[in-house]
Structure formats: C-alpha cells, structure tokens
Amino acid sequence: MEGSLSQIVSAPGFLAAQEDLICLHCRQPLELQSHQELFLCRRCPVSYPMPGGIPVLLKDSSTYITSMFSQYSRHLLSESQLAKELEISAEKNPRRKNMLLNWKQAMDGNSLYIKEIQDTLQKSADINQLASLLLQPSEISYATGFDYLRRDWCWLPEGEQEIEAIEQNIESQIARYAPDFDNVLIIGAGAGRVAWDMRKQFSRVFAMDKSFLMAHQFHRLFKEDIRFFEINTKNLMHNGDGIRMHRASLLPPWESEQILPEMDTVNYFVGDALSVPIRDHSLSCILSVYFTDLVPLRSYLGEIKRLLKPGGLFIHFGPLDYHFENLSDRLSANEVRAEFSAAGFSWGTEKEVISTHLKSSVSMVYKTYKNWMFSVNRKPDTDYSAGLIESSVIRLKREVLYETKGSITVDTELLKEVNIALPAGDTYQGADSVLDILRLVDGQKTISEVVDMLATEYDLSSQSSRREVVDIIRSLIDKEIIQIIPSC
Ligand SMILES: C[S@@+](CC[C@H](N)C(=O)[O-])C[C@H]1O[C@@H](n2cnc3c(N)ncnc32)[C@H](O)[C@@H]1O
The missing domain is CATH 3.90.930 (Outer Surface Protein A; domain 3)
Structure with missing residues (x-):
C-alpha cells in the first residue's frame, strides 16, 4: 500500500459544478467552502462535510460518516482477529504454513488502506453519536471490497474486456438518443471507470455512490496508485494464486510516464440514488450500470424523472440479479418496461450483451451475465408554463x-x-x-x-x-x- 494520503483535494472541479448541486432539505443551491472542506446551503443552515476532500451529500451526512467510521472500526477488529487465527493455524499446519501466512499478510496489507479511510472519517465523525452506532449492525454493502478496483483500474485483459462490453454498448445509445451532451450522472458509480471515460462524451460528469470506499478509491487515484491484494481461498490450481498483488492506477501502464490528469469535469461524491442533490430537470443522461438490481427501481424512478431534462436519456446495463429481500420489488424485464412507460418515458432500444462479471483469471469459477441493456427517454411534460411573462x-x-x-x-x-x-x-x-x-x-x-x-x-x-x-x-x-x- 502506498503512503497515507488523508487529504485528497478535489475542490476546483466542484467549484464549477456547484451551480447544479442543491441542498437535500430546502432544495436551494449549495456553495463550496473549499477552505473549510464543506458545502454550505445558501439558504438554510445545513452543511455537507467533505472528509478527505470527498463531498458527502446525504440528508444526514454526519450520521452516515459516524456510522461508516464505526463500521470500519468493527471491520478492522474482525480482520485482526482473523489474522491472529491464521497465524495460530500456520503454526499448527507446517505444510500449509506459507499459504496461511501469505493470506494473513495480504489481509494486513488491505487493512492498511481501510485504516486510512477510517482515519479520514474519524476527523468528521460525531463522537456523541458513536456509542449508539457502534451497536448497530453493518448497513452499507460495498464498504470493503477491491473487486471493482481490480476490474476498473488494474488494466488486466479480463477487466478491460468487461469494460469494453459496457462502454461500447452505452456509447452507441448515447450517440443515438441523448438530447445533448451537457452532463451525465452515473448512479452507483463504483470505482468510477465508466464515469471517468464518460468525460469524453459529456461536458460534465456527476458520479455518485453510497459507499465511501468506492468514492475514496476513485479520488485517491488522482494522487497516487493503490496497491492491494486479491485474496483467493478456493478454486485455485496453484498455491501461488492464493494472493495476487495488484496496482490500480489512473493511467494504463503504456501511459504511466504521463502526468496524472486532474479530476476537472468529473465530480464524484457520496450520495444516495433515493435523494440526489442535483437540480430538477437538469441532466442530459443518467447511467445505471450493474445498479438497477441493487435498489428497488420504484423507490428511485421518481428521482430519475425529476433529474432528467425533457427528452433526457436513461440507460440501464446489467442483469436483474436482485440483491434485496423484498420479493414484491423483484420486477421482471416486462414489469420494468411497464414502470418506465407509466412514468412517462418512451422506449428506445434494448439488447442482450453477454459478458463475464468481475472475472479473475486465476479462479476456476466466474460469473457470466446475460446483461440486459435498454435506453428510454423522458417525454417532455405538457408545457403549461409556455407563454409565461412577468405580466401574466x-x-x-x-x-x-x-x-x-x-x-x-x-x-x-x-x-x-x-x-x-x-x-x-x-x-x-x-x-x-x-x-x-x-x-x-x-x-x-x-x-x-x-x-x-x-x-x-x-x-x-x-x-x-x-x-x-x-x-x-x-x-x-x-x-x-x-x-x-x-x-x-
Ligand atoms: C454492483 S456495484 C456496480 C458499480 C458500478 N456501477 C460498476 O458497474 O462498476 C453497485 C454500486 O452501487 C452502490 N450503491 C448501493 N446502493 C446505493 C444507493 N442507494 N445509492 C447510490 N449508490 C448505491 C454500491 O455501493 C456499489 O458501489
């Protein structure tokens, strides 16, 4: 793992984007106070902190930060207990000693990065809330994994193939159906590769994820590479594949001599698809890649409609491999079509794209998805305010x-x-x-x-x-x- 970097400064890009960002309480514009590392509402006394330079634009950012801090504290504790158990097992199993100690070392290495995140959050955590949150079970998934970082930023052939399958298909939809190329929002943006690549199509990119880890990984790459371990405990041909060290970098190896680019027109913040801090009817396009099956569609379809300009484009890419419990929200493709039609969207195209998902070349097992890609445009509302003048x-x-x-x-x-x-x-x-x-x-x-x-x-x-x-x-x-x- 590279040296600690608690401060990730990303303010200049956000300064230009602040016009589009709104307070989640009173819906008025936000103002960036970069010297204090926070966004302030221009109207009500609400502020949104930026731990390590990453805006947390949630209705209750303070509780989120404190709860994430406590979640990471518990994670680190359980990892260190596991590491101790591995050490004891290594002593008892001389023939597997190296393997077990390698796993331990890899876990310790990954924990260093998580510790860095924990330290960043600690500075903004509310100590008074901490005691009650420590007892709560973990709530947010995707808080500790490196799989998306490996696919997006390690420039491995298997990862690049998956990225190409996603991007080629959504780019052709954008070229055909986007009303303009002003801006795009990626909901559940993960490690951020698709968001970063979208800067070539759109003047501004908003990327949003509810996981602080995901946002942190993306922001961190603009300062330095992230070294981490892939840990495989099963489905291996060779012992040596039990751990693989990876280096995630913003630039591919064949461009590694170049100066790191600025985040510039790409604005990645922590946010929730259920309540997005962006102005009404302001987005040209919204991308949902491997996201539509994570949060029940009906809970944020209204947000998608509110955010898109009339004619704005929504693209879904991924299976319907639902990750939530409630069966009544596990819609079939037919039902998804019906939901969009009822909400006032016109159907564009749809297509099946077969690709692997988060494949590791050293594992005997990997997933292949029959991804469903579709695009819809938000129909213009009836223009009741046409002809409005100040003397009306x-x-x-x-x-x-x-x-x-x-x-x-x-x-x-x-x-x-x-x-x-x-x-x-x-x-x-x-x-x-x-x-x-x-x-x-x-x-x-x-x-x-x-x-x-x-x-x-x-x-x-x-x-x-x-x-x-x-x-x-x-x-x-x-x-x-x-x-x-x-x-x-
Ligand atoms: C399956 S991953 C896909 C990541 C990314 N779209 C990709 O394909 O690389 C889904 C992401 O959605 C995020 N997520 C889950 N619930 C969310 C919510 N309510 N709002 C925003 N992001 C959310 C997770 O943290 C995770 O990073």
Whole structure:
C-alpha cells in the first residue's frame, strides 16, 4: 500500500459544478467552502462535510460518516482477529504454513488502506453519536471490497474486456438518443471507470455512490496508485494464486510516464440514488450500470424523472440479479418496461450483451451475465408554463394540500421543507418560501407583482434572485399547482 494520503483535494472541479448541486432539505443551491472542506446551503443552515476532500451529500451526512467510521472500526477488529487465527493455524499446519501466512499478510496489507479511510472519517465523525452506532449492525454493502478496483483500474485483459462490453454498448445509445451532451450522472458509480471515460462524451460528469470506499478509491487515484491484494481461498490450481498483488492506477501502464490528469469535469461524491442533490430537470443522461438490481427501481424512478431534462436519456446495463429481500420489488424485464412507460418515458432500444462479471483469471469459477441493456427517454411534460411573462396573472389551480417539516432549537428555528401533494400522487418538494408565493397568488396579481411583494420579506435585489422566484413559479405552473389566467 502506498503512503497515507488523508487529504485528497478535489475542490476546483466542484467549484464549477456547484451551480447544479442543491441542498437535500430546502432544495436551494449549495456553495463550496473549499477552505473549510464543506458545502454550505445558501439558504438554510445545513452543511455537507467533505472528509478527505470527498463531498458527502446525504440528508444526514454526519450520521452516515459516524456510522461508516464505526463500521470500519468493527471491520478492522474482525480482520485482526482473523489474522491472529491464521497465524495460530500456520503454526499448527507446517505444510500449509506459507499459504496461511501469505493470506494473513495480504489481509494486513488491505487493512492498511481501510485504516486510512477510517482515519479520514474519524476527523468528521460525531463522537456523541458513536456509542449508539457502534451497536448497530453493518448497513452499507460495498464498504470493503477491491473487486471493482481490480476490474476498473488494474488494466488486466479480463477487466478491460468487461469494460469494453459496457462502454461500447452505452456509447452507441448515447450517440443515438441523448438530447445533448451537457452532463451525465452515473448512479452507483463504483470505482468510477465508466464515469471517468464518460468525460469524453459529456461536458460534465456527476458520479455518485453510497459507499465511501468506492468514492475514496476513485479520488485517491488522482494522487497516487493503490496497491492491494486479491485474496483467493478456493478454486485455485496453484498455491501461488492464493494472493495476487495488484496496482490500480489512473493511467494504463503504456501511459504511466504521463502526468496524472486532474479530476476537472468529473465530480464524484457520496450520495444516495433515493435523494440526489442535483437540480430538477437538469441532466442530459443518467447511467445505471450493474445498479438497477441493487435498489428497488420504484423507490428511485421518481428521482430519475425529476433529474432528467425533457427528452433526457436513461440507460440501464446489467442483469436483474436482485440483491434485496423484498420479493414484491423483484420486477421482471416486462414489469420494468411497464414502470418506465407509466412514468412517462418512451422506449428506445434494448439488447442482450453477454459478458463475464468481475472475472479473475486465476479462479476456476466466474460469473457470466446475460446483461440486459435498454435506453428510454423522458417525454417532455405538457408545457403549461409556455407563454409565461412577468405580466401574466396567476391563480391557484385547485386546493393545495401540503405538509411542512422543520425543527426548533433554543436559539433558532431551523430549516423548513414543504411537501405539496400533486394530483398524480407524487409530491413537490420545496422550501418554505414556496408557501409565501402561494399565499400571494390570488387570481389578480401579476407575476411581477407577486415577486415585488415577496421582495418586502426576502432579499431579491439581484436580477438572478428575481429570476429564481420566477423559475419557482414556472415549476409550480408546470406541476399544475398554479395556472395562468388567459388574457382576454
Ligand atoms: C454492483 S456495484 C456496480 C458499480 C458500478 N456501477 C460498476 O458497474 O462498476 C453497485 C454500486 O452501487 C452502490 N450503491 C448501493 N446502493 C446505493 C444507493 N442507494 N445509492 C447510490 N449508490 C448505491 C454500491 O455501493 C456499489 O458501489
């Protein structure tokens, strides 16, 4: 393992991306405070830490960081116990001594990298929460593995073949169906190879994964290579294959003399597909590679729709090899098609792509997947706000049912979020200012009068802040909460 690198500085790329990132509580833009290593909401007092320079953009980032820290602490403890047991077994089995001690050494080597992550998280962990979280069972998978790092960044022939099968197929869909090449989001981005390669197609790439390890592996490669061990305890022809040392690097060996590139237009953060910190209708494309079977589709289909621009492209690649327990969410391909159609997507193409998955050349066993690849485009919404001008008179379209969420401390009343029930059963999430807008909409005032009245309570001195209010009104019209009164 290379020397410790707790500080991974990735702020410049995020500075350019901050316009698209929003607070998960009040949905207002985030601002990067690179000197403090955090993102701050421009409106409510919520901050999102960046341990080791990696943004953790989750609804409760602090609990996540503390819980990951405790998960890694438990993992390291159990690894060290296992290592001790291997040492004892080695003494008792002279003929297998070397093999057993090699496994121990490899485990110790991999633990050094996990320890580095644990140290990084410790700096942002909340010690007060720690005691209660230590007792909780591990929750997040993909927290300790190196398989995706091996496939993505070790430049082995078997890994490269798998990457080629994925990328060739999704690139042809992008070329054919993407509405434009502004930006792409990769959900469950893993070690990040597909995300990195997408920078050639799109002006900006957002990569998001719920595993801190995955994000850390990607960020770390921009500083130095990662050396780790592949540990095989079965399906081996030769003892020597029980451990293989690998070197993961951003550049392939034939380019290793070149200067390491900057992360630049690729922004990899820790995030959850169920609640993505990116503006509504802002993405050209979303890629789901070996992800659709990890989290029930119905739990984040609404997010995909919210994030994509009208005409935006969603591509799925992988099997339906469900990893969750609930059988009612294990949809067949037919049902997946139906879900997308019902949610307002038009079907593009689909194809079967056979490829191995995370194959190791030294193992007698490997998986072959009949991957299902499909692409769908989000149909444009009915454009209720077409023709909107500042002199348009607006009124409520129907009774508005809403719920608010907030909290009060001794000193201050904290953030408030408003959820408005929409006719189709969805909800519109907004800040509490949305309610102030709705209170002013009376069927007599024009949009500019509403904005002027709002300016007596909010700072709307700049053109951009007035435009933001008009944009909120536009989205309320598109969601059929408000309507324009036709002028006669
Ligand atoms: C099977 S791996 C695939 C990784 C990557 N797409 C690839 O093919 O190389 C799935 C990834 O999804 C991540 N993941 C699981 N649940 C998630 C969630 N709710 N939001 C975002 N990522 C998640 C896991 O941490 C893991 O890295």
